[in-house]
Amino acid sequence: MTHQTLMDAATLAARLGSPDLVVVDCRFDLGDPEAGRNLFRAGHIPGAFYAHLDTDLSGPRTPWTGRHPLPEPEVLATVLGRLGIGPGIQVVAYDESGGIYAARLWWLLQWLGHRAVAVLDGGLAAWRAAGRPVSTEPPSAPAQTFRVEQRRRSHVSADDVADLLAHRGCLLLDARGAERFEGKVEPIDPKAGHVPGAKNHPYTRNLGTDGRFLPPEALRAQLRAVLGERLPNEVVSMCGSGVTACHTLLALEIAGLPGARLYPGSWSEWSRDEGRPVAVGP
Numbered sequence: 001m002t003h004q005t006l007m008d009a010a011t012l013a014a015r016l017g018s019p020d021l022v023v024v025d026c027r028f029d030l031g032d033p034e035a036g037r038n039l040f041r042a043g044h045i046p047g048a049f050y051a052h053l054d055t056d057l058s059g060p061r062t063p064w065t066g067r068h069p070l071p072e073p074e075v076l077a078t079v080l081g082r083l084g085i086g087p088g089i090q091v092v093a094y095d096e097s098g099g100i101y102a103a104r105l106w107w108l109l110q111w112l113g114h115r116a117v118a119v120l121d122g123g124l125a126a127w128r129a130a131g132r133p134v135s136t137e138p139p140s141a142p143a144q145t146f147r148v149e150q151r152r153r154s155h156v157s158a159d160d161v162a163d164l165l166a167h168r169g170c171l172l173l174d175a176r177g178a179e180r181f182e183g184k185v186e187p188i189d190p191k192a193g194h195v196p197g198a199k200n201h202p203y204t205r206n207l208g209t210d211g212r213f214l215p216p217e218a219l220r221a222q223l224r225a226v227l228g229e230r231l232p233n234e235v236v237s238m239c240g241s242g243v244t245a246c247h248t249l250l251a252l253e254i255a256g257l258p259g260a261r262l263y264p265g266s267w268s269e270w271s272r273d274e275g276r277p278v279a280v281g282p
Contacts, residue, residue, distance in 0.1 A: 003118035066269035067241035086144025094120035113149025183280030233259035
């Protein structure tokens with residue numbers, strides 16, 4: 001069975017060691033970029049590979065991009081092949097941050113046409129809570145040739161966002177916390193606030209108190225209330241740098257509301273341009 005959104009710890013444990021399965025540890029800390037790799041070395045799901053947000057799951061940053069621009073498809077394909085991902089491989093991504101970094105890998109694989117990818121629901125905490133083992137052994141799996149089959153219209157540029165909003169052509173959902181969205185605090189990016197016309201939907205609303213995604217019916221009801229009359233393909237998801245926004249896109253897929261797009265540059269790109277408007281407040 002192919003998993004395209006979530007996989008639970010019991011299902012992963014039953015499939016662990018299968019030649020058609022690749023597990024990827026996506027743990028990361030914005031304040032300490034090497035923390036995730038260090039945690040991986042200290043203990044990870046047996047057989048898992050590690051993918052670094054800055055160097056593996058993002059392209060080079062420039063003065064005109066956000067903090068985590070999309071990698072070039074051919075470059076990303078090389079990374080994915082090195083991780084053992086190729087045709088017929090089921091990928092499971094996990095982290096310890098509610099799925100925000102794992103969802104980035106989920107979206108990237110979907111973007112390049114690889115549908116057999118899921119996020120471990122509850123992440124490493126759920127794995128450990130189930131009494132499953134961790135390992136310090138480095139992974140060993142044959143490299144693959146990853147074939148790029150890009151999906152069209154899966155992301156938009158800053159200019160696209162400005163044009164869509166000017167013509168009321170999209171619903172822009174910002175996955176950052178309310179304090180950052182409202183401009184009360186801004187610990188990372190050049191300016192505080194949000195894109196005028198955006199709605200705030202913090203990614204934490206997608207999760208229950210146990211750190212797992214809400215059931216599909218609950219997610220659908222919650223997201224439908226935010227979307228109103230908008231269709232899913234009219235939704236554009238953003239956040240600080242295009243990472244947490246993927247969590248919203250995954251939640252929409254789980255809820256049976258596919259078709260939304262990503263604004264990869266997000267607030268870190270938008271706020272760099274002095275000519276782009278900024279709003280504050282709810």
